[in-house]
Amino acid sequence: MTDILKIDDETIPKFPKHVKFRYNKARDEWVILAPERLVKLDPIAVEILKMVNGEREVKSISLELSKKFNAPEDTIISDVKEMLQNLSDKGFIEENG
Amino acid sequence: MDDIKNNNLKKASEHGIQAPLALLAELSHRCPLQCPYCSNPVQLEKKTGELTTDEWKSVIDQAVEMGMHQIHLSGGEPTVRHDLEDIVEHCSKQGLYTNLITSGVLLNPDRLKKLESLGLEHVQLSFQDTDHENADRIGGFKGGHAKKLEVAKWVRDVELPLTCNCVVHRQNIDNLENFIQMALDLDAERVEIAQVQYYGWALKNRAAFIPTPEQLDHATEIVEKARIDLKGKLVIDYVIPDYYAKHPKNCMGGWGRRFLNMNPKGDVLPCHAAETISHLKFDNVREKSLKWIWENSEAFNMYRGTDWMPDPCKSCDRKEIDWGGCRCQAMALTGDAKNTDPACSISPMHNEIFSMAAEEARRAPPEFIYRKYGVRFNSPI
Numbered sequence A: 001m002t003d004i005l006k007i008d009d010e011t012i013p014k015f016p017k018h019v020k021f022r023y024n025k026a027r028d029e030w031v032i033l034a035p036e037r038l039v040k041l042d043p044i045a046v047e048i049l050k051m052v053n054g055e056r057e058v059k060s061i062s063l064e065l066s067k068k069f070n071a072p073e074d075t076i077i078s079d080v081k082e083m084l085q086n087l088s089d090k091g092f093i094e095e096n097g
Numbered sequence B: 001m002d003d004i005k006n007n008n009l010k011k012a013s014e015h016g017i018q019a020p021l022a023l024l025a026e027l028s029h030r031c032p033l034q035c036p037y038c039s040n041p042v043q044l045e046k047k048t049g050e051l052t053t054d055e056w057k058s059v060i061d062q063a064v065e066m067g068m069h070q071i072h073l074s075g076g077e078p079t080v081r082h083d084l085e086d087i088v089e090h091c092s093k094q095g096l097y098t099n100l101i102t103s104g105v106l107l108n109p110d111r112l113k114k115l116e117s118l119g120l121e122h123v124q125l126s127f128q129d130t131d132h133e134n135a136d137r138i139g140g141f142k143g144g145h146a147k148k149l150e151v152a153k154w155v156r157d158v159e160l161p162l163t164c165n166c167v168v169h170r171q172n173i174d175n176l177e178n179f180i181q182m183a184l185d186l187d188a189e190r191v192e193i194a195q196v197q198y199y200g201w202a203l204k205n206r207a208a209f210i211p212t213p214e215q216l217d218h219a220t221e222i223v224e225k226a227r228i229d230l231k232g233k234l235v236i237d238y239v240i241p242d243y244y245a246k247h248p249k250n251c252m253g254g255w256g257r258r259f260l261n262m263n264p265k266g267d268v269l270p271c272h273a274a275e276t277i278s279h280l281k282f283d284n285v286r287e288k289s290l291k292w293i294w295e296n297s298e299a300f301n302m303y304r305g306t307d308w309m310p311d312p313c314k315s316c317d318r319k320e321i322d323w324g325g326c327r328c329q330a331m332a333l334t335g336d337a338k339n340t341d342p343a344c345s346i347s348p349m350h351n352e353i354f355s356m357a358a359e360e361a362r363r364a365p366p367e368f369i370y371r372k373y374g375v376r377f378n379s380p381i
Helices: A043-050 A058-068 A073-089 B053-066 B084-093 B109-117 B132-139 B144-157 B173-185 B200-204 B213-229 B290-296 B327-334 B350-362
Strands: A020-024 A029-034 A037-040 B022-026 B070-074 B097-102 B122-127 B162-168 B190-195 B235-239 B259-262
Touching (some): A043 A058, B084 B097
Parallel strands (some): B162 B190
16 A cells, blocks of 8 residues: 555545445435445535546645635635545545556 | 333334445355354354345345445355355445455455456455464364465455454464554555454353453554554554453444344344344345335344333443443343343443453463354353
8 A cells, every 4th residue: 555645735636446435326325435434425525526536636626616616715725635634544535646 | 031022112213223334244154264253153054045146136136225335245255155246246236335255265366356347346354363373273274374365465466455354362462463564465455453252153262262451452552553653554443352341332333223234044133143142033035125124123123222221221321322232242141132231341240251251361271162063062151
């Protein structure tokens, strides 16, 4: 596995292979699934994670979200980094590269 | 046991309980290994009683319809089933997070590759020790450890994520650091360090496995340090034997609240040890739907919520945290599943059981009673 990841503006986040971000039809909810782990997500987290595809940088994800929700980019980017860092520390997000 | 006749038990929905999150599917109790702490019941199910491929597929469909997220394909040894590929493919098509819990010794590279291509998402590989000789002795399978190390490489070769499942006890606990290093060397994402839990086979062999409190404290220190050192590199899950805990574990997240377990013949259980509570009657997927069973089964409703609780549970402010601990442990150690789990420090039986286990840990370990078909026991424990 890789070294400890520090999420910054240029990080390209992706889900590790054993982590799935998946829609559960019967429950009508998005969740993160990993072995013996289930992470319930708030609607903002879902919006962020829908853009995590192993190609986009944190900066680009944040920019699009700030436009979509008409919110200041610097607030959004710090929220995005905080959430992704939190998931990364738990092994649910890694860097593409 | 008059509670058995009480049919006015509240159902899942009346407790506000939603659909279960995950299904532990024991595909077979057959296994080439004979680990004396096996989580299977002492009465093992034979091949002839096992559910068919189509029956398992129907169960999978029902699980998805209910909203379950994950399936753990387990055993015994799930790879003894030649239809494992069909089952994995079906789980994956239906969108379940599909996890294989295996000893690995029957696998080969081609089969792993096939399983991966059919949608298997994760492999949990069991290890008995890091020392070859001792590992093979514990598993009762010569050459097993060497094979497992090979299997781990094959798992990574097909880029499947890997968890090392390491069961620790007094006869291998000194190798704890080696277990963690092994997981790193094998490029595993995750390692489960689980102290033996004392039900079924493990309870019969408790004197051979129970660590001293000092051994346990030392192990916990090692795990806590490794968790800090390896943060972001290796996920370490750690399960302590709750004999030495202050509070009991909130077993299964509460009886019939989050998970269900199916045995090879299709009985639906609140946990893998539930059959040790001999007065419970389990419903079977050959007769009822999974959804009906989750909602209505008497075995589930018997210990759901808090209404069934005696004191000290009933008046405890942790009653909706611990949910009274573990029913199977209460049954095994006090003779009544309704009692407070004696692992709890305020259980009236805690001290007696604690000192009994601590005494066992100080004596030389007895010979193993290996897990296999047809073993007869004289005493209830």
